[in-house]
Amino acid sequence: MQSPPSNTRTRRLPYAILGGGVVAAAAIVGGFMAIPAVSGANGAESSEARALDEVTSKPELGSPRDPLSPAELSYAIHLASTDASVPDDVTSVDGSAAPQVLSVDIPTRNVDSPDRLVDVFLFDYTSNQTFLQTVDLTAGSVESTARQGVQPPPSPDEVDYAFGVFLGDPAASAAVRAEYAAVAGEELESIDQLAVTGGAFVPDAGTLGADACSIDRCVEMQFRVPGGGYLDTTGFVVDLSTESVIGIK
Numbered sequence: 001m002q003s004p005p006s007n008t009r010t011r012r013l014p015y016a017i018l019g020g021g022v023v024a025a026a027a028i029v030g031g032f033m034a035i036p037a038v039s040g041a042n043g044a045e046s047s048e049a050r051a052l053d054e055v056t057s058k059p060e061l062g063s064p065r066d067p068l069s070p071a072e073l074s075y076a077i078h079l080a081s082t083d084a085s086v087p088d089d090v091t092s093v094d095g096s097a098a099p100q101v102l103s104v105d106i107p108t109r110n111v112d113s114p115d116r117l118v119d120v121f122l123f124d125y126t127s128n129q130t131f132l133q134t135v136d137l138t139a140g141s142v143e144s145t146a147r148q149g150v151q152p153p154p155s156p157d158e159v160d161y162a163f164g165v166f167l168g169d170p171a172a173s174a175a176v177r178a179e180y181a182a183v184a185g186e187e188l189e190s191i192d193q194l195a196v197t198g199g200a201f202v203p204d205a206g207t208l209g210a211d212a213c214s215i216d217r218c219v220e221m222q223f224r225v226p227g228g229g230y231l232d233t234t235g236f237v238v239d240l241s242t243e244s245v246i247g248i249k
Helices: 070-082 156-167 170-184
Strands: 016-018 021-023 037-040 100-105 117-124 129-136 141-147 195-202 218-224 236-239 244-247
Touching: 070 100, 070 117, 070 129, 070 141, 100 156, 156 170, 156 195, 156 218, 156 236, 156 244, 170 244
Parallel strands: 016 195
Antiparallel strands: 016 021, 037 195, 100 117, 117 129, 129 141, 195 218, 218 236, 236 244
């Protein structure tokens, strides 16, 4: 799997959050295994993040199953993001007028195709839709599928943003702040003080308080104190669609 460029840091085992439980990401999006975002204090370790030059014309293409080159990766994102299937009023997590890029990967289907195919997952915060853009780099074309309620694991940028929303809510973050101060002996003021892991949250029948997350883009996070244990984050999720913190049971 290859990830879009990001300022945040490293990735670990595949999972998503479903009603508070850890499940394979393929249970959320059929056949798609995405890796959760890890950010914060240990994020710079094993970084895969890199800046990509914008590529808007077809670059030299590899063989169908080869790893994507940086130019192919950038070109795939360009084609997926500018395709006519993407609404004119599309927005990303920070409100920018562009879709949120979640992941880029060589698909496991159509393995005998002679074409250079790439799956690009996008999210539109205006419509709360996930877009699977199957990009044919050979032909320069895109086959699009869009659905609400499909929640691939978040990108590192979404996890960073979710943490900012959480920390910016004094009432919602009070208990975690107090626990961190007791453990670390200092005030919690920045994501760089923690290792933060995020997964997509979709409520199940046993979850109370997060009905909106059936459609909204919601993230559940885990906070680890470097050199120590985990803080208790089981009582809330961050609704990125509304930029609010939701208490759950």
